[in-house]
Amino acid sequence: MTGYEGADLAIALINVILLGLLFVVAIAIARMRSLFAIVMLSGIYSLISATWFVALDAVDVAFTEAAVGAGISTALLLGAMLLTSRTAKPEKRSTAIVPLLVVIAVGCMLVYATIDLPAFGDPDSPANTYVGTAYIERTPQDIGVPNIVTAVLASYRGFDTLGEVGVVFAAALAVILLLGFGERSLSATIGRKDKGGRG
Amino acid sequence: MSEILNVIMTIKPILGALLCLIGAGLAVIGTVGVLRFPDFYTRLHAASVTDTGAATIAIVGMALLAPSWLIVFKLAAIWLFLFLTGPTGSHALANAAHTAGLQPVIGRQRDRAGESDSEEAS
Amino acid sequence: MIGAAAIALIVAIALMLIRALRGPTLYDRVLAVNSLGTKIVLFIGILGFVLGRPDFLDIAVLYALINFVSTIAILKFFRYRSFQVPLMRRTVARQTQPEGDDV
Amino acid sequence: MGYFLGLIVVLGALWLGLSGMFKPLLLTLSVISILISILLAARLNTVDREGVPYARTPNLFLYWGWLVIEIFKANWPVIRACVSADLDINPALVKVKTRCESDLAKTIFANSITLTPGTVTVEVEGDKLLVHALFEESATPDAFTEMDERSWRAADGRQAGKTTQVKA
Numbered sequence: 001m002t003g004y005e006g007a008d009l010a011i012a013l014i015n016v017i018l019l020g021l022l023f024v025v026a027i028a029i030a031r032m033r034s035l036f037a038i039v040m041l042s043g044i045y046s047l048i049s050a051t052w053f054v055a056l057d058a059v060d061v062a063f064t065e066a067a068v069g070a071g072i073s074t075a076l077l078l079g080a081m082l083l084t085s086r087t088a089k090p091e092k093r094s095t096a097i098v099p100l101l102v103v104i105a106v107g108c109m110l111v112y113a114t115i116d117l118p119a120f121g122d123p124d125s126p127a128n129t130y131v132g133t134a135y136i137e138r139t140p141q142d143i144g145v146p147n148i149v150t151a152v153l154a155s156y157r158g159f160d161t162l163g164e165v166g167v168v169f170a171a172a173l174a175v176i177l178l179l180g181f182g183e184r185s186l187s188a189t190i191g192r193k194d195k196g197g198r199g
Numbered sequence: 200m201s202e203i204l205n206v207i208m209t210i211k212p213i214l215g216a217l218l219c220l221i222g223a224g225l226a227v228i229g230t231v232g233v234l235r236f237p238d239f240y241t242r243l244h245a246a247s248v249t250d251t252g253a254a255t256i257a258i259v260g261m262a263l264l265a266p267s268w269l270i271v272f273k274l275a276a277i278w279l280f281l282f283l284t285g286p287t288g289s290h291a292l293a294n295a296a297h298t299a300g301l302q303p304v305i306g307r308q309r310d311r312a313g314e315s316d317s318e319e320a321s
Numbered sequence: 322m323i324g325a326a327a328i329a330l331i332v333a334i335a336l337m338l339i340r341a342l343r344g345p346t347l348y349d350r351v352l353a354v355n356s357l358g359t360k361i362v363l364f365i366g367i368l369g370f371v372l373g374r375p376d377f378l379d380i381a382v383l384y385a386l387i388n389f390v391s392t393i394a395i396l397k398f399f400r401y402r403s404f405q406v407p408l409m410r411r412t413v414a415r416q417t418q419p420e421g422d423d424v
Numbered sequence: 425m426g427y428f429l430g431l432i433v434v435l436g437a438l439w440l441g442l443s444g445m446f447k448p449l450l451l452t453l454s455v456i457s458i459l460i461s462i463l464l465a466a467r468l469n470t471v472d473r474e475g476v477p478y479a480r481t482p483n484l485f486l487y488w489g490w491l492v493i494e495i496f497k498a499n500w501p502v503i504r505a506c507v508s509a510d511l512d513i514n515p516a517l518v519k520v521k522t523r524c525e526s527d528l529a530k531t532i533f534a535n536s537i538t539l540t541p542g543t544v545t546v547e548v549e550g551d552k553l554l555v556h557a558l559f560e561e562s563a564t565p566d567a568f569t570e571m572d573e574r575s576w577r578a579a580d581g582r583q584a585g586k587t588t589q590v591k592a
Contacts, residue, residue, distance in 0.1 A: 010324030010371055017331050021338060028342050040350045043391065044341055047354075047361050047384075048334070054365055054377055062380055070358075071387045078398045144449055216322035219367055223329035225503070226360055230336040232506030233356065239348050240544065241515050242340075244558040245506055246356040247541045249333075252499040255492070257326070257363050264323070264370050272441035273378040277362065277385050284389035286538035288355055293538075293546045293556065295396045296348040303556055305516055379442070 011055065018052040033087045043074045060149050079179040215263030222257025229253060238304040239296055243289055250285040254278065327371050330364040351395055358388030427471045428462060435461055480579065487532070487578035494571070495540055502541040502558060516560035517546070520553045520568050522576075529579035536571055 025045045032038050046069025053062035118125030139151045153161050225248060232245025258278045265271050334357060341353035362384045369377035439454045465471050505513050520537075524530045534545040537555055543563060547554040557563030 010327060014327060014331060014368070014371075017328075017335070021331075021335060024338065036347050037344065037350060040341060040347075040354050040395075043354055044338065044357060047358060050380075050384075051361055051365060051368070054368055054380060055372075057372075059377060059380060063383065066380060066383055066387055070384075071391055074391050075394045075398075078395065082398075144447060146445060146450075213322075216326065219323050219326040219370075220329065222363065223326040223333065223367070225499075226333040226363065227329055227336070228503055228506050230333045230340075230356075230360075232502070233340050233353070234336060235506070235511065236513070237511070238515075239346055239352070240546075240556045241513060241558060242349065242352060243544050243556075244502055244542055246352055247539070247544070248499060248502050248506070249356055250359055251495050251539055251541060252503075254359060254363060255496075257367065260326075261366050261370060261375075265375060269441070269444040270375045270378060273382060274366070276438070276441065277366065277378065277381055280382065280385040280389070281359065281362070282539070284385065285359070286535040288389055288392045289352075290534065290538050290545050291393055291396045292348060292352055292355070293544050295399055296346075297546045297554070299348075299399070301346065301348065303515060303517060306514065382442070 014055055015052070018048060018055065021048050022052065033090065035081055035084070035086055035088060038088075039074060039077045039081065042077065043070050046070045046073070076175060076179070083179070211263050215260045218260025218263065219257050220260075222253045222255075222260060225249070225253035225256060239301060240293065240303040243293055247285070247289060250281065250289070254281050254285075323367060324371055327364065327367045330360055330367060334360050334364065347399070351392065351399075354395075355388065355392045358384065358392075362388065428466075431462060431465065431471060432458060483578045484532075487574055490574060491536055491539065491571075498540045498542050501562065505558065513558055514560045516557050516563060518555050518557060518560075518563050518565070520555050520565060520572075522551050522553060522572050524551070524572065524576045524579065526579060529576055532579050533572055533575040536575055537568065540571075 022045065025041055025048065029038055029041050029045065032041070046065055050062045050065035050069065053059075053065060118127075122128070135148055135152055135156065139145065139148050143151045143155050145151045145155075229245050229248035229252075232248065233242045236242045236245055255278065258274050262271050262274050265274065337353050337357045337360065341350055341357065344350055362381045365381045365384065366375075366378055369375040369381075435458045436454070439458065443450065443454070445451075505511075522530065522533050524533050530548060534548055534553060537543050537545045537553070542558045544556045545553050546556050555563065555568075
């Protein structure tokens with residue numbers, strides 16, 4: 001009696017419920033007009049999807065989703081909200097049809113693409129036959145870091161990661177300059193506050 | 200002596216799972232409170248049941264299930280973080296609401312559950 | 322039994338989602354996000370035990386910290402309408418008048 | 425200097441507890457990360473008596489033990505209010521006076537009030553705290569005196585007279 005038996009049913013149920021919650025949150029985000037509520041809900045969305053990644057054994061993706069989705073992107077979206085109004089413009093029903101069609105088309109394409117994916121846990125899949133196994137076998141001798149993802153990112157593909165870090169740094173710099181977290185925003189906000197304070 | 204140890208070792212996982220279940224039940228109760236209470240400040244109290252009681256009981260239950268001391272240490276770290284950051288977060292929340300001028304509902308409440316008396320503050 | 326605990330926590334998360342969707346004030350929403358974060362920390366911990374891999378607790382630790390930081394960031398934003406003003410204004414206030422800290 | 429040493433010990437314990445690895449390469453990396461953390465803390469000027477209160481650790485742990493029991497006792501009425509059929513609550517705002525002086529002691533007292541279900545500190549001004557309580561009858565000023573006394577003893581205690589307080 002370790003408490004682990006019957007886990008399969010529980011995990012299946014958990015996956016279904018988490019996906020259902022994600023669906024509900026996505027619908028709510030699409031329907032809401034208050035931008036603040038949308039920012040909060042997108043934070044909740046990334047929290048729940050990170051939990052779902054944990055349930056799917058993708059721990060590293062869950063780490064990233066938690067740090068970026070729930071942490072930084074909430075702050076950035078709030079900063080962006082400073083520069084705009086507080087509510088979204090209501091959409092006409094006729095124009096809302098086009099995004100719906102696009103979403104349905106992309107969804108159909110994705111479902112079609114999943115047919116070509118190898119089965120879950122297939123030993124002959126590309127991920128398990130080529131360079132992946134080599135990394136798993138050689139990392140303990142080559143580098144000695146317990147986390148293989150870290151070894152791949154920081155050593156085997158070190159230059160690739162360096163370039164990525166450069167791109168991300170440039171992007172972060174651009175976002176910060178655009179949102180103006182520095183002194184320029186200070187004078188701007190104080191000036192705006194003096195004109196008409198919102199409650 | 201070893202018999203007592205045996206009994207403890209068989210009881211431990213059951214007790215741990217039971218405590219986890221109790222903690223989860225407390226979390227549900229706290230959430231029900233958050234849904235039912237009439238205004239923001241009272242909801243804060245209901246949420247603090249989850250932050251303290253449910254978290255502590257569930258973490259103790261998980262510690263009883265843990266296979267190694269490393270896990271117990273991590274659980275202790277989580278508990279410490281929750282206990283240090285939880286009240287700071289709720290105080291910041293209450294303080295921000297109070298500073299913004301959100302008035303609390305004062306006085307005895309009976310059968311007013313369906314009545315929502317606050318409007319969008321933004 | 323521990324699977325049942327995980328399901329119960331998911332039910333709690335779903336109920337808290339209702340509060341986040343309904344509002345009505347923005348503080349209710351922040352409270353819902355914060356409380357949801359605490360529940361998700363517990364849920365990830367229990368999920369690790371359900372899956373038989375308690376090493377997932379690292380993510381729970383990360384969540385406990387991120388949850389706090391994001392709550393504080395949101396509230397700071399709502400009190401001062403910016404992430405930068407409070408620090409700056411306080412230093413300005415100190416230089417001009419030692420008593421003045423009206424925020 | 426002692427504060428830095430305490431911080432290093434705690435950070436090292438945290439690192440070992442979270443990783444559980446003892447290979448030389450990883451230990452070197454841990455030392456580097458701890459040094460970076462210390463440097464950042466020093467730059468932020470947070471390494472002082474209140475940022476690193478390890479000298480009074482036993483006091484704080486005693487207080488913490490008492491507080492956990494108190495929290496569990498306070499959980500019952502709130503849980504009952506959550507599930508009872510008719511909503512039987514009586515929220516109120518009360519003012520509480522504290523004898524705590526240092527920021528650390530005040531923080532501990534206010535956070536203890538917030539941690540206890542049924543009461544939340546809304547505002548701290550000088551030595552007065554504005555507290556929102558779920559039940560007015562349980563939030564009389566006497567209800568907080570023991571907690572006040574204990575948190576004062578845990579954080580300020582005997583040294584309150586000796587050290588001069590630096591208000592941040």
